[in-house]
Amino acid sequence: MLLSLELFVLLVMANGVPVVVARLFQHHGDWPVDAGLTWGDGRPLLGPSKTWRGLASGTLAGSLFSIWFELGWFFGAFFGALSLLGDLLSSFIKRRVGMGSSARAVWLDQLPEAVLPMFMAWLWFPLPLWEAAAIAVLFALSNMLFSPLLYRLGIRKQPH
Numbered sequence: 001m002l003l004s005l006e007l008f009v010l011l012v013m014a015n016g017v018p019v020v021v022a023r024l025f026q027h028h029g030d031w032p033v034d035a036g037l038t039w040g041d042g043r044p045l046l047g048p049s050k051t052w053r054g055l056a057s058g059t060l061a062g063s064l065f066s067i068w069f070e071l072g073w074f075f076g077a078f079f080g081a082l083s084l085l086g087d088l089l090s091s092f093i094k095r096r097v098g099m100g101s102s103a104r105a106v107w108l109d110q111l112p113e114a115v116l117p118m119f120m121a122w123l124w125f126p127l128p129l130w131e132a133a134a135i136a137v138l139f140a141l142s143n144m145l146f147s148p149l150l151y152r153l154g155i156r157k158q159p160h
Contacts, residue, residue: 002123004131004135007008008138009056009069010062010065010080011113013065014057014058014062014065017060017061017116018057018058025053031051032050032052033088034046039096043095046088049101050087051100052127054084062076063076085113086113086114086116089116090108090109090113106144107140111136113138118132
């Protein structure tokens with residue numbers, strides 16, 4: 001049970017710290033991961049909101065919180081990076097179907113960033129598959145629930 005709670009918090013930190021860092025640093029260090037490149041369809045590869053600063057801060061947050069939870073820095077860095085890679089994957093898919101940067105796509109916006117790291121955690125720890133899946137779904141639902149509140153508090157740029 002404690003491991004499940006730690007993994008849930010780790011998901012929140014890996015995905016939440018880049019949002020907070022973006023608000024604190026505004027446009028400083030916000031270099032797009034895709035370097036402004038476009039795909040064969042003429043649309044951006046990922047979009048301007050996916051930055052190296054976000055990738056680095058989420059990976060670092062995963063590492064630091066994993067040290068605190070005694071899960072190991074490498075596990076945390078890998079976990080955080082996979083979560084953010086899931087976020088990049090969802091942005092890539094959204095661009096391919098013609099959705100703009102920060103457009104809302106329920107479940108696609110939340111699940112890849114939770115499923116990828118939770119699959120790794122399932123392989124890494126003695127964690128039942130149903131529990132890993134439940135954590136991913138709980139993260140997605142809590143993200144949908146709390147994002148509008150964080151938007152009203154001025155932490156998020158979008159209410160979703």
